[in-house]
Amino acid sequence: MSETSDAMLAIRDLKVHFPLANGQVVRAVDGVSLTLRPGETVGLVGESGSGKTTVGKTALRLVPATDGEIRIGELDVLNASGRDLRRLRRKAQIIFQDPHSSLNPRMTIRRAVAEGLILNTSLRGRALREKVSETLIAMGLPPQFHDRFPHELSGGQKQRVCIARALVLDPDLLVLDEPTSALDVSVQAQILGVLKDLRAERPSLTQLFISHNLAVIRFLCQRVAVMYLGKIVEEGPVEQVFSDPRHPYTRALLSAVPVPEAGRRPDRTRLTGDIPSPTAVPKGCAFHTRCPVARKGLCDTTPPPRVAAGGGHAALCHFAGEMQTT
Amino acid sequence: MTDLTTSATVPAKPPMRFRETRRLTRTYCRSFSSVLGLALVALFLFVAAFGPWLAPYPEDAYGAVDFGAKLLPPSPEHWFGTDQVGSDILSRVLIGARTTLQIGLTVTGIAILIGVPLGLIAGMTGGWISETIMRITDIFLSIPGLILAIAIVGALGPGILNAMVALSLVWWPGYVRLVQAKTLSQRNETYVDAARALGAGPLRVVFVHVLPNCLSPIIVKASMDMGMAILGAASLGFLGLGAQPPYPEWGAMISTGRAYLPDWWWCTFFPGMAIYLTVLGFNLMGDGLRDVLDPRQR
Numbered sequence: 001m002s003e004t005s006d007a008m009l010a011i012r013d014l015k016v017h018f019p020l021a022n023g024q025v026v027r028a029v030d031g032v033s034l035t036l037r038p039g040e041t042v043g044l045v046g047e048s049g050s051g052k053t054t055v056g057k058t059a060l061r062l063v064p065a066t067d068g069e070i071r072i073g074e075l076d077v078l079n080a081s082g083r084d085l086r087r088l089r090r091k092a093q094i095i096f097q098d099p100h101s102s103l104n105p106r107m108t109i110r111r112a113v114a115e116g117l118i119l120n121t122s123l124r125g126r127a128l129r130e131k132v133s134e135t136l137i138a139m140g141l142p143p144q145f146h147d148r149f150p151h152e153l154s155g156g157q158k159q160r161v162c163i164a165r166a167l168v169l170d171p172d173l174l175v176l177d178e179p180t181s182a183l184d185v186s187v188q189a190q191i192l193g194v195l196k197d198l199r200a201e202r203p204s205l206t207q208l209f210i211s212h213n214l215a216v217i218r219f220l221c222q223r224v225a226v227m228y229l230g231k232i233v234e235e236g237p238v239e240q241v242f243s244d245p246r247h248p249y250t251r252a253l254l255s256a257v258p259v260p261e262a263g264r265r266p267d268r269t270r271l272t273g274d275i276p277s278p279t280a281v282p283k284g285c286a287f288h289t290r291c292p293v294a295r296k297g298l299c300d301t302t303p304p305p306r307v308a309a310g311g312g313h314a315a316l317c318h319f320a321g322e323m324q325t326t
Numbered sequence: 327m328t329d330l331t332t333s334a335t336v337p338a339k340p341p342m343r344f345r346e347t348r349r350l351t352r353t354y355c356r357s358f359s360s361v362l363g364l365a366l367v368a369l370f371l372f373v374a375a376f377g378p379w380l381a382p383y384p385e386d387a388y389g390a391v392d393f394g395a396k397l398l399p400p401s402p403e404h405w406f407g408t409d410q411v412g413s414d415i416l417s418r419v420l421i422g423a424r425t426t427l428q429i430g431l432t433v434t435g436i437a438i439l440i441g442v443p444l445g446l447i448a449g450m451t452g453g454w455i456s457e458t459i460m461r462i463t464d465i466f467l468s469i470p471g472l473i474l475a476i477a478i479v480g481a482l483g484p485g486i487l488n489a490m491v492a493l494s495l496v497w498w499p500g501y502v503r504l505v506q507a508k509t510l511s512q513r514n515e516t517y518v519d520a521a522r523a524l525g526a527g528p529l530r531v532v533f534v535h536v537l538p539n540c541l542s543p544i545i546v547k548a549s550m551d552m553g554m555a556i557l558g559a560a561s562l563g564f565l566g567l568g569a570q571p572p573y574p575e576w577g578a579m580i581s582t583g584r585a586y587l588p589d590w591w592w593c594t595f596f597p598g599m600a601i602y603l604t605v606l607g608f609n610l611m612g613d614g615l616r617d618v619l620d621p622r623q624r
Contacts, residue, residue: 062519089525102516106538116524165524 007071008206009036009059009092009173014068016054016230024279028054030230032068038172041199041207043217043238045253046227049275052210053097055227056175059208060094061085072173090120093166097178099158103150109136109161110146116169131168139164139194156187163194167202175208180216195220214257218242223312226250229278229286236313246307246315248291285318293319354618363610370604373420374427381417389413389572397590407592409583413572415592419600422574426556426604429490433555434548436494441501442544446532448502449509459502466499472561479567486559486575489568493558497551504547508540542619546612553608560601576601 016029029051036042044052057063059070061077070077072092075084093116096102103112113132117123123131136146139160150158159179166174179195180188198205199220209221217224217238224241226234226249234247245251252271271290276282282289288299298318307320314320354360378384386392392412400407406415448459466474471493478492512518513536521535562568563577564584571582576597583593 057519060523062522086525089523094520094523096516096520098516102520104517104521104535104539106541115521115526119525119530162520165520169524 006037007035008038008040008073009034009208010069010071011035011055011059012069012071014055014058014070015066016051016058016063017066020279026278027230027281028278029058030278030281032227032230032232034225034232034235036173036206036208038206039204040223041209041221043221043224044208044210044227045212045214045217045224047212047275049229049278050227051230051278052212052227053177056094056177056208056210059175060092061088062094086120089116090169091171092173092175093169093171094175094177095159095162095166095179098182099155099162100150100182102162103158105150108147108149109141109153112150112161113165113168116165120169135164135168136161139167154187155183156190159183159187159191160194163191163198167198172204173206173208175210177210178212181211181213192216192219214242214253226253229275229281231286231316233287233317234313234315236309237311240309240311240313244309244313246309246313246320247287247317248293248319249287250315252292285316350618354614357614357617359610360614360617363607363612363614366603366607367611370423370607371427374423377420377423381414381420383414383417384421386413386417387421387574397586397593400592406596407590409579409593410586410590411572415579415596418574418579419576419596422576422579422597423600423604425486425569425573425575426559426601429486429493429559430552430556430608432490433493433497433559434551436490437497437501437551437555438544438548440494441498442505444498445502445505446509446537446540449506450513450528450532450536456506460506463499463502466496467503469496471496472558475558475562476565476567479562484567484570486563486569486573489559489562493555493562497555500547500551501544504543505540508543509536512536512539542615546616546619549615550609550612553605553612556601556608557605 011032011034014029014032015027018026018028020026032051032055034042034044034055044055046052054063058065059072059077061080065078068078072088075088075091077088080088103109107115110129110132113136114128117128117131133143133146137143141157141160141164145153145157150161153161163179176195180191183191196219199207207220209217211217221238223236224238225232226241226247228249234241234245234250241250242254245254249271256271270292273290276286276289282300284298284300284302285291285294285304288294291299294300295318302318304316304318304320306314306316308314309320354364373380378387381387383390389411390413392408395404395408395412396410398404398408398412404414404416406419408414409418444459444463448456448463474496475489475492478495479488482488482491518531518535521531526534559568559575560577560580563575563579564581566578566581569575569578571578579597580594580601583590583597586593
């Protein structure tokens with residue numbers, strides 16, 4: 001309790017299961033616990049299908065949770081109803097991956113940004129108009145854009161609109177669901193710049209940054225959590241995790257990052273095969289089917305313990321203590 | 327700074343809207359057939375509005391009888407000729423346009439009023455509610471519309487009002503299908519999630535976000551259905567189940583004129599042409615609107 005009370009976002013043992021028509025169950029999120037302190041930026045990484053997006057959406061109750069507990073500040077998200085949920089909408093906002101589909105094609109961007117204010121504040125008329133213009137201009141969209149429709153804007157501009165739409169409510173918590181991965185590389189850099197400035201401008205804003213791009217996480221986040229098949233397998237301060245990864249999956253992800261110089265990387269860990277289906281999560285350690293260090297009789301039968309490595313750094317692996325820095 | 331920005335944005339608005347409209351107009355006018363359709367529809371609406379004043383013998387439309395002038399061929403005096411009781415066919419066609427417009431608007435309107443809400447409910451809810459609505463819709467769709475309409479009119483008794491009711495009752499399932507499919511695809515768009523994250527309730531999501539994005543196919547279907555409903559009502563009139571002569575309805579006019587074919591061809595030819603051109607006009611206009619409103623054009 002003492003840990004949750006001073007946390008901005010506290011997720012405890014969250015499970016999100018989707019039943020399929022054929023009776024199978026997709027275990028998209030299967031026991032995730034994560035705590036974000038106020039003002040902290042935490043990265044959530046993992047392959048496609050690891051459940052990281054579902055965690056973000058469930059935190060705002062856009063997806064119903066199967067089990068577990070989520071608190072945003074003092075608010076119990078999963079059991080909130082009516083008025084409490086309205087309060088949540090002001091406090092917590094989300095930015096989606098694809099800016100092209102996250103804006104209503106029939107609304108001007110001014111209307112899109114005003115929507116949240118109309119729903120959550122008593123601001124109307126001139127004051128509303130000014131607040132919207134101000135926010136859009138702060139996001140680098142000059143007034144001549146404000147009455148355009150989304151299809152008249154570029155991808156980067158649309159994503160700025162989405163950021164403006166989330167920030168205009170002045171939230172305490174911002175979930176960023178791969179905000180750059182649907183954009184061109186040059187535009188990605190721009191948006192990352194915007195997000196970096198945001199950290200400086202609003203130091204009290206807590207951010208959950210979901211991405212599969214490790215370089216982006218390193219650039220923006222203080223802590224990182226690595227997800228695999230609905231579980232967090234490693235967690236810790238960014239520098240520590242990146243320089244001294246304890247989970248073989250994290251090592252594989254890090255070694256998959258392209259390095260500009262040719263000829264280096266003798267220690268590349270390669271993963272073979274695809275991520276297993278979340279309808280049939282492997283027994284024991286979920287990663288043992290692709291793990292380069294898995295030991296038969298241990299990893300395929302016994303779920304790995306949580307091994308702490310100091311400084312809030314921990315990994316879910318039988319061999320976490322033996323992993324060496326290369 | 328805020329003062330400066332608002333004063334700069336206010337005059338920027340009208341040209342933006344105007345540009346959008348002009349672009350749509352240009353796209354529409356690129357196709358000759360669309361323009362032709364629009365012209366035919368405009369002519370039809372004009373006649374429907376001013377028919378009683380345009381008609382040379384307005385009293386002929388409501389059963390005036392002049393056996394001295396019966397079955398006269400087209401002439402400068404009677405441009406479309408006269409029928410078996412000596413009524414001027416031009417007058418009857420011109421005044422009949424209003425009935426036809428009434429039929430088209432009523433049938434399409436009622437079909438939209440029933441079909442669109444049911445489609446939205448089916449698309450947004452899922453589960454047994456959606457299943458029930460869609461299966462009932464399927465049952466209606468599996469029976470040929472006109473046959474069902476004939477059965478309904480048969481039960482209610484012939485007449486123009488009953489014909490409209492019958493056609494409306496068989497017309498809505500198409501809208502349910504259309505709106506349900508469109509709603510299903512819109513419901514999973516990210517902007518619906520975004521709206522919910524901003525605090526929009528289910529009603530707001532439906533009416534502010536989903537429905538406006540379903541509007542263009544509804545408009546296209548409605549404009550084509552205007553033509554089809556007119557044709558349907560004319561068919562019922564022709565079968566003697568719709569408007570009763572001497573009421574000036576085009577289908578009923580063809581029905582009575584049929585007995586005088588082929589020698590007195592003008593009794594059927596001119597009302598037939600009127601139906602043909604009106605239906606063609608609405609169909610071409612619907613095609614043109616589809617081209618303009620299709621998001622892939624953007």
